[in-house]
Amino acid sequence: MTTSLIHQILLSAPQQQLLAIEDDQVFTAAHLRYDCNALMTQLSLCPQTNIGILCQHSWHFLVALLACQQLGKRPVVFSNIQPRQAQEYAKQWQCLCDIPEVIASTNAISVSHLNKTSSSTNYPFAAIDSQQALLTLYTSGSTGQPSAVDKRLAQLELEAQTLEAQFGSHIVPNALFVGTVAHYHIYGILFRLLWPLLTQRVFDCTLIQTEENLQSLLATPLCFISSPAFLSRLTDMPSIQSQQVSFSSGGPLTIASAQATYKQLGNYPFEVYGSTETGGIAWRQQTQAAKPWRKFDLLSLSINDGCLTVNSPYIEGGKFMTQDCVTLHDDNHFSLQGRADRIVKIAEKRISLDALEHNLNACDGIVDCAVIAIAANKPGPNENQAKAQQLRIGAVVVLDAAWQQTYQAQGHSWLWKNIRQQLKGLIEPVALPRQIRVQAVIPKNQQAKRSYVELEKLFQ
Known part of the structure; x- marks a missing residue:
């Protein structure tokens, strides 16, 4: 049995261990146990195995994810939870939800009422086999309809451990994990939730929407989980003196945006290249234009029909052929040359x-x-x-x-x-x-x- 590390928090973390914050509210290990138990009581009455998660709030999402796995159910994490689309999902699936209009119009189970107060009650939590705990994620659907991708919890936990091994030394122990990216995409799940939880760091449930939101937090050491779109707007933010660690994923980051981030936050962002299907593939800090990518440990790369093929323990089946055209410089480094599905014949x-x-x-x-x-x-x-x-x-x-x-x-x-x-x-x-x-x-x-x-x- 490969025991899930994240579920060990339910079993053994000290009651008052701080896991997350939101404004003036704190969420401890005791809150996690209490809320999971309350949700499991309702969820245990559902005969369905696959349970959709439609949670806009990061804490609700985490509780829903763990409660499902404790009961041996498979969480289905949707990539689009805008109210109208979420209503459609909730008509097709049994869902856990914190969106008021969806709860009112469907039979979704509400997680909005969870009572976040500590309790000394013993809860019936069990160690979970992370190899057997499955969840379904959906791609973003940027090029068409979202596609379902199955993952094992063990794969996500292993990837979070890899992130700590690669980047942990750059992050101060008391850094607060904050982000502009949603927690229900693989980038957000890994970087905003699982990574800080598994390394006893604290994450902020509030999603950063504007440069002003970020500005107000810069007195605190941060691990800033962001996107190229947000980082490109940092040039409009007043210059500050800080040494913050930032990450970017989801699309290409221009050299100008990398330089602006360095100017504003004191460090070049760590860019992460990957996908829902593959997990993380490679990373770089773009200190100069056209900086090659460096693959993560545990992976091997090859080229088939001009496209990058990834062998990775994060992939169900072990191998995935991307649509990215690359030039391999050696076993560890490569450059992206565009998408094969972005080549047309006219x-x-x-x-x-x-x-x-x-x-x-x-x-x-x-x-x-x-x-x-x-x-x-x-x-x-x-x-x-x-x-x-x-x-x-x-x-x-x-x-x-x-x-x-x-x-x-x-x-x-x-x-x-x-x-x-x-x-x-x-x-x-x-x-x-x-x-x-x-x-x-x-x-x-x-x-x-x-x-x-x-x-x-x-x-x-």
Whole structure:
């Protein structure tokens, strides 16, 4: 039996051991035992094995996760728990929930009433075999519908131990774990909850939403769990003198954002590359442009059909082929070269949408952009030619203040001509954007990843 380390907290942690905070409220090991027991009493009456978790509050989520596993049930962790979507899940699954409108309209079990007061009662908790404790996570769905991924608790705990072995020496013992990323994605589960719990550090249940939220905490030593989107906004924050440790995951971090984080927080962020399917694959601190990635220990890497394949104990089945094109420098280091599923064929030419985005981002007047292939609805004389002609390039752009003003005055044709002029000679003519949409921001999902589903809707 591989005993779960996190469930040992339920069994053996001192009653007053501090686990989490929220504003002026504290959550101890005694609170965890009390709340788990209260929820287990209700959950034990449910015959279902698979139990959905729809919890916006980090403490509720943790209690729901552990209560399910104590009863031998499988938690199903959804990646989108916005109220309307959560209501749909709660109609299909037996769910544990803290969203008022979902509780009111479905048979979801409420966890909002949990009485967070300590108790001296002995609770019927048991040691859990982490190899047998399964949970289902969902991908973010940034490129389509979310997909279910099964994980063993042992895999998540092993990965949290790897994080401590790799980064623990950079974090002071009394650092508070805070984050901008949701606790119900694998990045948030590992970095905001499991890692601090397994290393007897404290996490903050409150999700940081703005730079002002972060600013108010900077007098405290932090382990800041964030995203490229948030770190890119640190340039707008007043400069401070601190030495904070930060992490970034969920998408590429620009060298400019890495440098801004260094200026504001005193350290370059640790970037983590991975996915729900693979767990963490590699990390780097981008102290210079194009810094290679270093793989985590316990993993081995190879290339198949130009794409990175990962052999990892964090993966059910042990191996997963990504859609990321890479260059291997040695057994431990590699560089990302874009996504294989971001290469399209137009007029018999292979076009890298990632490379096109890179060139478009370098254009004067453009702050951010996203490029997708869209259907042109123009059939050709034969099937193969029809397929080639049915794809065109669409670009969504965010303009700086000067260009936005000129765009509003002179219109879309001015913008289209200027962008095409800047791209001329850099890319194949067939790769020039045929349709351009101007937006205030690039659409992103709850995990701060680009939502290609939302981007496609802009061209419908």
